[in-house]
Amino acid sequence: MAILLDGKAVSSAVREEVAKETAVLTESFRQPCLAVILVGDDPASQVYVRNKHKACEACGIRSLQYHLPKETTQKELLALVQTLNGDPTVDGILCQLPLPEGLDEKEVILSIDPGKDVDSFHPVNTGRILSGDYGFLPCTPAGIMELLHRYEIPVRGKHCVVIGRSNIVGKPMAMLLLNESGTVTICHSKTKDLSSFTRSADILVAAVGKPDFVTADMVKDGATVIDVGINRMADGKLKGDVDFETVEKKAAFLTPVPGGVGPMTIAMLLKNTITAAKRHREADQ
Ligand code: GUN
Numbered sequence: 001m002a003i004l005l006d007g008k009a010v011s012s013a014v015r016e017e018v019a020k021e022t023a024v025l026t027e028s029f030r031q032p033c034l035a036v037i038l039v040g041d042d043p044a045s046q047v048y049v050r051n052k053h054k055a056c057e058a059c060g061i062r063s064l065q066y067h068l069p070k071e072t073t074q075k076e077l078l079a080l081v082q083t084l085n086g087d088p089t090v091d092g093i094l095c096q097l098p099l100p101e102g103l104d105e106k107e108v109i110l111s112i113d114p115g116k117d118v119d120s121f122h123p124v125n126t127g128r129i130l131s132g133d134y135g136f137l138p139c140t141p142a143g144i145m146e147l148l149h150r151y152e153i154p155v156r157g158k159h160c161v162v163i164g165r166s167n168i169v170g171k172p173m174a175m176l177l178l179n180e181s182g183t184v185t186i187c188h189s190k191t192k193d194l195s196s197f198t199r200s201a202d203i204l205v206a207a208v209g210k211p212d213f214v215t216a217d218m219v220k221d222g223a224t225v226i227d228v229g230i231n232r233m234a235d236g237k238l239k240g241d242v243d244f245e246t247v248e249k250k251a252a253f254l255t256p257v258p259g260g261v262g263p264m265t266i267a268m269l270l271k272n273t274i275t276a277a278k279r280h281r282e283a284d285q
Pocket of ligand 1: 094095096097098119139
């Protein structure tokens with residue numbers, strides 16, 4: 001039976017560390033601050049934004065919330081980002097995606113000061129990941145690396161297979177594994193004979209968005225299996241991309257859904273906000 005990688009427990013440990021650093025920064029500099037912009041009324045986005053707000057408050061980070069109506073124009077949204085870019089008391093800026101139809105996400109991401117881009121979506125920050133010169137790390141892949149580190153699962157020389165090539169998860173995940181000397185294969189919807197790759201994976205990361213996509217026959221005995229999927233089923237329950245019941249019997253380590261990768265994402269956002277605040281402190285001295 002696989003050992004479950006407990007994202008809740010690791011996330012709590014990270015948050016405690018963040019709270020300590022926040023206290024030091026507040027004392028020696030000023031209170032770290034994260035500004036979150038939400039445009040429109042997407043229910044899932046509202047939940048995510050509320051959770052980010054709660055997480056900030058719980059560890060002492062100042063949380064600014066901007067909830068704009070779905071009729072907001074691109075110009076108005078960019079103007080708000082510019083105001084936050086220029087505000088010396090704001091360390092991190094996050095614009096919750098997806099944006100309502102008619103708004104240009106790429107332009108909004110480009111408008112965020114890379115030094116405040118705590119999502120690490122700006123091309124300056126994604127480019128830095130390629131060279132291994134990390135500024136901010138994208139929250140989900142960074143959370144997965146943190147889980148691997150805390151459970152002392154080695155990456156060096158291991159075959160790491162990532163299923164999914166999104167800009168937010170798949171591509172940066174592959175780079176973080178490569179930067180730690182993994183031998184990395186990126187698979188996606190057009191990959192032929194997917195199982196031939198996944199069956200040789202020591203570390204398998206599934207970021208597909210399809211419930212129970214990874215079945216036991218696709219997994220090597222003793223592999224580490226990371227499930228990034230958050231699929232909401234008709235009965236309201238969450239299901240991952242990995243068929244938990246069968247894979248649990250074959251893998252050595254497995255992340256549950258919920259309670260695996262999910263809780264790590266917000267913890268890494270808080271960590272990025274602290275990184276930004278420390279940089280702002282250094283720039284001030
Ligand atoms: N929408 C879903 N996940 C995320 C995230 O990590 N950051 C932002 N900005 N939007 C999201």
